[in-house]
Amino acid sequence: MGNKEIQEQRMKGYFIQATKEILKGEGLRNISVRNIAERAGYSYATLYNYFKDVRDLIFECVIDFQEECQAFVISETEKINPGLDKLKAIAKAYVKYFIQYPGTFELFFIERINEVSSKQTTLKLISNFMDRLTKNEWERCIATKVLSKKEVEIKKNTLNFMIIGMLLLYINRRQPESFTDFSGELENQINSILTVE
């Protein structure tokens, strides 16, 4: 990587860092080109030398947040025994991350994406995220005959959809009203999906 590339990456990094800070703090609705640039210490127009548009910049944060979320999930679940219990723990940690930083949930699932197909990889990254986090544990469930391959295929998606639906309603529609209710329901749902008689 030549000097030019290093410098360019560094500049992009400043803007990405600023964007991430705003997303984690004030959330998506408080973000603006001028806002980001000010925090990065540059003029708003400079941003356009490094990103096609502001959405491009915003979606570049996805990778970083996924890494952060993954690290969080791992650290929260490393002591749990493999298998169904670990699967449950991963699901809960995953939700916990988004509850702590609702801006990242908005970015991952709510923010409208450009029609351009250049974002295709980012889209894939988002939809496969939960799969990547849980892959090992599902495979273990199959290996230990706790679940069949077919069951896993279904339950994996049920869990994923259920979590995203719950988070959408809670973060975007304040339903249920209290976090206690939310947590209780989440527990119920996870247990219902991941409990085998």
Added chain:
Amino acid sequence: MGNKEIQEQRMKGYFIQATKEILKGEGLRNISVRNIAERAGYSYATLYNYFKDVRDLIFECVIDFQEECQAFVISETEKINPGLDKLKAIAKAYVKYFIQYPGTFELFFIERINEVSSKQTTLKLISNFMDRLTKNEWERCIATKVLSKKEVEIKKNTLNFMIIGMLLLYINRRQPESFTDFSGELENQINSILTVE
């Protein structure tokens, strides 16, 4: 209702009608105050004589769309035998409506809501919608001992969350890429949640 109220309701109706048309056609991102007003045949500022702001107007459409969706669901499922089968049919028709009019899904679940608590009733309306559509069938399942009260309590929510999650991913994240895949997965999910051995 005096003349004043009739006229006021009529005026509101024009704007609501225009908003609904745009939502169903171009969707939420193509909506604007000037856009709505032009279609309603008034100046954009006139709108503010009848609605506090544009979000207020937009959320007034929720009731209408719910009625429309409910009518659609009923007409699509009236011939189905009561019980689990009907429950499945209702779920599918519900999804079908939102797939046909993605703008209404955006309105119901994605569009950011004002922080004002005046929208509280609308929020409740949205979160309880699926419950209202399926209430009778769930009760019948309990009455016919197909499901226990406890099972219903859980499955009702699983179904609701799963559907919203799936729709969010499909409408907002193009996942899965084809409608065929989406339909197949929906079928799988509904059957998995609503099938009792």
Added chain:
DNA sequence: TCAATATATTAACAATGTTAATTTAATAAA
């Protein structure tokens, strides 16, 4: 018919994303 009121429209503002024009900094050639 004319004053008072209600209603609608145009003008204007602030905030947004984006691009054009301009200035400033870095680099290479003499």
Added chain:
DNA sequence: TTTATTAAATTAACATTGTTAATATATTGA
């Protein structure tokens, strides 16, 4: 080292958004 050329950053400007203020136009009641 000085100067011409290129790259990078900034300011100015534009179009679009929601909203409010100022103005014009109907409507109503005496």
